[in-house]
Amino acid sequence: MADKPQPVKVNYCGVCGLPAEYCEFGPDFEKCKPWLIRNAPDVYPDLIKDAKDADDVTEQLQGTSVSDKASGPGSSKPEEVKRLPGGKIKKKEKPEVIIEKVTRNRRKSITTVKGLELFGVKLSDASKKLGKKFATGASVVKGPTEKEQIDVQGDISFDVVDFITETWPDVPENAIYFIEDGKKVAAA
Ligand SMILES: [Zn+2]
Structure with missing residues (x-):
């Protein structure tokens, strides 16, 4: 040295x-x-x-x-880099939309949509649009982690990706995921 x-x-x-x-x-x-x-x-x-x-x-x-x-006051500090225990640099978490079909009983299922707000989408507005598009009930509810999500009545998982990317172009298709059998699966 x-x-x-x-x-x-x-x-x-x-x-x-x-x-x-x-x-x-x-x-x-x-x-x-x-x-x-x-x-x-x-x-x-x-x-x-x-x-x-x-x-x-x-x-x-x-x-x-x-x-x-x-390092004096007023000078621009270099951005802090978070490191994981292994020494890997932790990347800023990418915003994602998570869609999950939840079956309450054999007949009734709902589709939850999480994360639209991360793309600047107003959830109350999104809930209305989803309900109208799929002619079903949709509401903004607090999910298990207190974060708000949209619950849509019925299984809309087949069409919801196209609808989201057409309605909110800021949401890229490759940021949309499904939860299937507990696993996260890319929609794109
Ligand atoms: Zn010299």
């Missing part, structure tokens, strides 16, 4: 021996550059931009003086 640059009065280049400020006038500025990036990033800020491709150098910079400066 390279040490942080110390706040000494003159930072002498480890390659050419000149004070860091003078390296660009020295015998071989190109050879000094890697040293300067690591040890005197303040003196040649442009070098840092040029070095973006060199991963190891950029990483070092982020670990030292650059991040120290960037």
